[in-house]
Amino acid sequence: MAKTDDIIDRLVKDLEPVRKGALHRLLMRALVSGFALSSAIILLGHGLRPDLSVALAQAAFWAKSAYPLLLSIVGVVALIKVARPGGRPTGAALQVLVIYMLLTILGLLQLNAAAPAEHIRLIMGISYWFCPLIILAAGAPLMAATFLFLRRAAPTQPRLAGFVAGATAGSIGAWVYSWGCTENGLTFVALWYTLGILLCGLIGASLGKRLLRW
Numbered sequence: 081m082a083k084t085d086d087i088i089d090r091l092v093k094d095l096e097p098v099r100k101g102a103l104h105r106l107l108m109r110a111l112v113s114g115f116a117l118s119s120a121i122i123l124l125g126h127g128l129r130p131d132l133s134v135a136l137a138q139a140a141f142w143a144k145s146a147y148p149l150l151l152s153i154v155g156v157v158a159l160i161k162v163a164r165p166g167g168r169p170t171g172a173a174l175q176v177l178v179i180y181m182l183l184t185i186l187g188l189l190q191l192n193a194a195a196p197a198e199h200i201r202l203i204m205g206i207s208y209w210f211c212p213l214i215i216l217a218a219g220a221p222l223m224a225a226t227f228l229f230l231r232r233a234a235p236t237q238p239r240l241a242g243f244v245a246g247a248t249a250g251s252i253g254a255w256v257y258s259w260g261c262t263e264n265g266l267t268f269v270a271l272w273y274t275l276g277i278l279l280c281g282l283i284g285a286s287l288g289k290r291l292l293r294w
Contacts (some may be wrong), residue, residue, distance in 0.1 A: 102162060107156070107229050114225030114249070118218045120257050126260045127212065140264045143186055147269055148254035150179045151277065156247030159226060162241040163233035169244060180270065187266035198242075202265030208272050211261070215276025218253030221248070223284060233284060234290055242288015243281045250280025 093209030135141040160186055191199055205211070226245035235241035254273050263269070 082116070083116070101110030101244035103160060104230060105216040107160060107163070107226075109158070109188045110229040111138060111222070114222035115256070117221035118253050120216055122256050122260050125217070126257070128208070128260050128271055131262070132259070135264075136263065140190065140266060141258075142181065143266055144264070144269045144273075145258040146274060147179065147183045148251045148258060148277070151176060151251035152248060152255055154162050155244060156180070159229075159241075161250050162203045162235050162237065162244050163230055165234045165236045167235070168237075168240075172244075180274065183266060185269050187268075189268050189279070190266050203267045203271065205263040205265055205268045205272070207261070207263060208268065211257075211268075212279055213274040214257055214261075215250055215254045215273065218257050219250040219276075219280045220253075222249035222252050223280060223287075225249070227284075227287065230288075230292055232256075235288075236294075238288040238290075238292035239285050240288070241292055243285035245288065246284020247277055249284070250277035253280070254274060277278060 087149040129135060145156075156174050161167040161169045161172075187202075192203055194202060207214075223246050225251050230241055230245055254277055258273075
């Protein structure tokens with residue numbers, strides 16, 4: 081028993097308490113670097129929308145941009161929770177559902193106010209087939225950053241943590257892309273932005289199972 085106590089004493093004698101807020105600072109540093117790379121991908125590979133000055137005066141643009149931004153905020157809070165042993169993002173699913181339903185309602189109101197000939201454009205746009213892929217590309221550096229963060233933390237549910245990391249990365253990437261996307265349909269956003277974010281989450285869950293094991 082004495083030998084066991086000696087081993088424990090040697091293991092803990094050099095330990096220092098973690099500074100308050102260290103986990104939050106670690107995540108913020110990771111997100112800043114990922115955000116910079118994501119912005120570079122959109123600015124250099126896609127560019128800002130050419131009519132941005134006009135779009136800034138449109139409520140639809142701000143609703144489109146607010147959707148992934150709100151999801152990002154929910155995601156960052158959830159990411160902090162799953163980074164801790166046994167942590168679960170309690171309430172995050174309900175918050176995401178409320179945000180999605182609000183966007184869907186706004187999209188249906190927009191469709192109702194538009195001429196029938198405009199409905200297909202507001203739903204499918206001209207970029208439905210590559211919009212989720214751009215969000216994947218924009219979210220990739222953010223996913224790498226969030227995974228580096230989680231590998232320095234202590235998640236005990238790797239698949240869940242990976243999904244949260246991927247979905248959060250996709251949400252931030254989608255917000256960055258919203259400044260370059262020329263689509264104005266809120267139903268378009270509800271369908272194709274959400275698909276891109278969900279794909280990021282599923283990829284994150286798959287990677288988390290392998291990369292976030294202790």
